Amino acid sequence: MDVLVVDHPLARARLTTMRDARTDSAAFRAALHELTVMLVYEAMRDAPVATERIHTPVARTTGHRLAKPPLLVPVLRAGLGMADQAHKLIPDAQMGFVGLARDEHTLKPTPYLESLPESLADRPVLVLDPMLATGGSMAYTIRLLTDRGATDVTAVCALAAPEGIAHLEESGLPMRLVTASIDERLNDSGFIVPGLGDAGDRQYGAV
C-alpha cells in the first residue's frame, strides 16, 4: 500500500495543537480543519486534469480543472470535522456518508449510516477520518466502496497506527493512505499512542 506522510512543519504544528490535552473543542476543530486542507491538497497532487481554452482579460490561454472530481466520504462522527474543508478545496466533489461507532470492548465498528452512490466505477474516492487505529473502521468503509466498483480509494487521516496500516495492507484493498503521522502503537484499549484521544469526543463532546 502506498503511504504518504505529510510532515510539513505547518501540518506538524496543527497536529501538535490537536494532540495537546489542553486544547479545547473549538481550537481542536480549527486545527483539524486547517490540517485537512494540507492533507487533501497533497492527496490530490497527482489527480488527472483536463485542459480547456479560456480568455484572460489579456489573452487566450490554456486552463486546467480536475478531470474526475472525487467522491468525498467522511466517516461519522469524527470525519465530519474534515468534510467542509475538503469540500471547499474541491467544490465540484459529491459527498457520501458512512456512520460507524467502534465498540469499546471488541474494537469492531458498528455501522449506523450508509449513504453512498450506487455505482462508483471509474470514480476516485477520498475517505475522510482523522483516526486509523486498528484499521477496522477504514477497512469496513473501503469494502462498502469497492463493493460499488471503486478501484481508486485514498484514505485521508490525521493519525495512523502501525497496526492499522498492517491491517489494511493485509486486507489487499485497493487504496493508498495520506496521513500527517504514523504514531508508535495502540494501547490495550485500542487508542493510538501518543495519539490525541478520541477524535469524535474532542470535537463534539463525549457520548
Ligand SMILES: O=P(O)(O)OC[C@H]1O[C@H](OP(=O)(O)OP(=O)(O)O)[C@H](O)[C@@H]1O
Ligand atoms: O481503526 P479503528 O480501530 O476502527 O478506529 C478508528 C475509528 O474510531 C474513531 O471513531 P469512533 O468509533 O470513536 O466514532 P466517533 O467518530 O463517533 O467518535 C475514528 O474516527 C475511526 O472511525
Ligand SMILES: O=c1cc[nH]c(=O)[nH]1
Ligand atoms: O486513538 C483513537 C483510536 C480510535 N479512535 C479515536 O478517536 N482515537
Ligand SMILES: [Mg+2]
Ligand atoms: Mg470516537
